[in-house]
Amino acid sequence: FDETELSNFLNQKRILITGAAGSIGSELSRQIAGFNPFSLLLLDQDETGIFNISEELKDRFPKLAVLPRVADILDGKKMEQIFSAFLPQVVFHAAAYKHVPLMANNPDEAVKNNILGTEVLAKTALRCGTEKFIFISTDKAIKPASVMGATKRIGEMICQLCNGINQTKFISVRFGNV
Secondary structure, eight states: OOHHHHHHHHTTOEEEEETTTSHHHHHHHHHHHTTOOSEEEEEESOHHHHHHHHHHHHHHOTTSEEEEEEOOTTOHHHHHHHHHHHOOSEEEEOOOOOOHHHHHHOHHHHIIIIIIHHHHHHHHHHHTTOSEEEEEEEGGGSSOOSHHHHHHHHHHHHHHHHTTSSSOEEEEEEETTO
16 A cells, blocks of 8 residues: 555544444554554543553554543434544544344344444534545445345445535445454
8 A cells, every 4th residue: 555645644634533442443543543643532432442452552652642532423412522522534433343143133233333323423524524534344235145234335325425415525445354
């Protein structure tokens, strides 16, 4: 990948990462921290996980403003408060339930988190003037054969529908084996 272009994209930006305590979100946090963002807001509902990743990043990047927040993406009022206070320029939305068999047994939770949570965040990003909203999806969203894949595909569709409403650009990225 083009490190110069990536650096230009992230350098001195206010970055928000949802699901920052998870496997994908925490790795995104580690990688993004190395590109000199202005600040990195790490959001997750997992208190221990968000504590651990924030402490790791504070140790590795002592000059970076690392801002850990414990919150549920379904809480629209809280998301509005966080976005209004932080004014993220770039959002990496990695918060998701992604284990296929578990979501098959808990489809209501997959819908709430992967669809409704994405909708809350997308609408909040639109209202707060976020420049870029990157939705982390999955290869399982291609002709979905599972509840998890279907909910992530609907998340992609939400992002597609939000494009063009204002200046916020929505981008979906499919990771393999997620």
